[in-house]
Amino acid sequence: MGESEFVNQCFKEFHRFDLSQPANRDFYLNLLNNPALVGLSEADLAGKSQQQRIEMVVGEYLAQIGLLVNKLAGDLIFASRWGDSESEWFDHRLHLLDPNKWFTDFWAASADNIIGVLPLGGKLLNLCSGDGFYDYYFYRKRAGEIIAVELNREALDHARRLHSATNITYIQGNVLTFDPPEAHFDVVVIRGAIEHFDRQGQHTIMQKAAKALKTGGWFCGDTPARRENNQKHLSLHEFEWADEREMKQELGSVFQHIESGTLVSEKVTTLFWRCRK
Numbered sequence: 225m226g227e228s229e230f231v232n233q234c235f236k237e238f239h240r241f242d243l244s245q246p247a248n249r250d251f252y253l254n255l256l257n258n259p260a261l262v263g264l265s266e267a268d269l270a271g272k273s274q275q276q277r278i279e280m281v282v283g284e285y286l287a288q289i290g291l292l293v294n295k296l297a298g299d300l301i302f303a304s305r306w307g308d309s310e311s312e313w314f315d316h317r318l319h320l321l322d323p324n325k326w327f328t329d330f331w332a333a334s335a336d337n338i339i340g341v342l343p344l345g346g347k348l349l350n351l352c353s354g355d356g357f358y359d360y361y362f363y364r365k366r367a368g369e370i371i372a373v374e375l376n377r378e379a380l381d382h383a384r385r386l387h388s389a390t391n392i393t394y395i396q397g398n399v400l401t402f403d404p405p406e407a408h409f410d411v412v413v414i415r416g417a418i419e420h421f422d423r424q425g426q427h428t429i430m431q432k433a434a435k436a437l438k439t440g441g442w443f444c445g446d447t448p449a450r451r452e453n454n455q456k457h458l459s460l461h462e463f464e465w466a467d468e469r470e471m472k473q474e475l476g477s478v479f480q481h482i483e484s485g486t487l488v489s490e491k492v493t494t495l496f497w498r499c500r501k
Contacts (some may be wrong), residue, residue, distance in 0.1 A: 256281050262288060298322035310458050312420070313379035316357035317386075322480040330487050330494045334415045334446050335362035336396050337485075337496050341442040346410035348375070349436055351399040351429060352417035356383025356392070363391045369406075373397050400428050404436035412436050414445045421475070430478040437501040443479065447471075449486070449493040457492065471495050 244291040249406045255261060262284040269277050287343065288333040298321035298416045302347060304313065335358055345368040350359055353372035360383075363370055370392045374380045380396050388394075395402070399414070400421075412433040413485060418426055433443040448457045452462035457464065475482050479499035 226230035232250060246379070252278075252282065255285055259284075261285075271408065271483075272327065283364075284307070294321040298326070310460055312460055313354040313374075313376050313382075314416075314425060315355050315382070329489050330446075330492070333487060333494070334358070336415050337446060337498065338363065338411060338415070338444045339366060342411045343445065347371075347408060349404055349409045349412045349433075351402075351414040351433075353383065353394070354379050354417070355395065356387030359383070359392050359441060364391055367391060369393075371395065371409075371445065373399055373402050375399070399432070400425055402432070404432060406435055407435050407438050410438060410441050412441070412443045415470060416446060416448075419447045419457075419461045419464045420444055426463065426474060430475065433499075434478050434501055439501055441501050443475075443499040443501070445492050446496045449495050469497060471497060477500055 257280050259265065262281060264281060264284055269280060272280060296473045298318050301315060301321070302318060305311065316331070319328075319331055338348075340361060342363065344366055346366065347369045348363055348371070350363070350370060350372040353359060353374045354376075354381075356372060356374075359370050359372050368391060372383065372392060373395045375396065375398050376381065377396065380394055404412075414433075415428060418429060421429065430443065437443060440471050447465060450466045451457070465474065468486055472482050472484055475497060479487040479501070481500040483500075485496040487496065
């Protein structure tokens with residue numbers, strides 16, 4: 225039995241949706257007769273057929289159960305992997321499991337920065353791909369081929385387990401020594417990661433991106449801007465750019481056409497770039 229089948233079976237067993245059993249039937253009848261228990265009023269249900277009423281009330285109940293379970297799952301997953309320590313990768317499922325805690329105003333903007341220049345059926349190279357969340361949920365619906373390169377074995381195993389697809393190939397490797405095929409990709413991306421390298425490493429990545437891109441292709445990414453007090457966002461970061469001016473100066477050593485942007489959030493300022501070959 226696969227893991228998803230196991231989880232589904234446990235869920236159904238726990239909630240016992242078999243209404244032929246008196247205890248189960250009484251529980252759901254109580255829900256249907258008291259929709260306020262799940263936050264619904266009779267006005268919300270007005271004009272609904274009996275089947276629609278059942279679907280709405282039980283659906284709302286399960287949605288609320290899901291919110292509670294997801295939050296608990298997020299707390300446990302985060303604590304088991306990182307606790308109070310820093311990590312070189314992040315489980316982006318946390319954005320969805322506990323939105324109140326992890327949903328930020330910039331994490332989806334990172335995807336939009338790439339999707340806007342990724343042609344339908346295009347080829348994408350993701351350097352420092354981390355947990356594979358962006359490849360699976362954002363890029364695979366547009367890309368015909370995705371090559372995702374990640375050094376961290378734990379992150380890579382996580383990506384392969386949860387975010388595999390027929391058009392995604394996960395490769396364990398150091399992006400500084402990885403040799404991409406020449407003029408093969410429509411988009412090369414390194415998001416939330418270039419700050420983990422020193423200036424020399426960053427320029428090596430830029431040169432590899434330029435080599436891997438087709439003419440007219442795009443090198444895209446984002447990075448947190450350096451704080452005004454020069455304190456790094458994470459001790460693992462090697463070199464953080466101060467602002468768009470510095471970012472464009474560094475990118476300009478390899479690329480001539482540079483589009484950039486800045487998003488100021490409550491706790492971090494994010495720099496975005498798109499460079500056309």
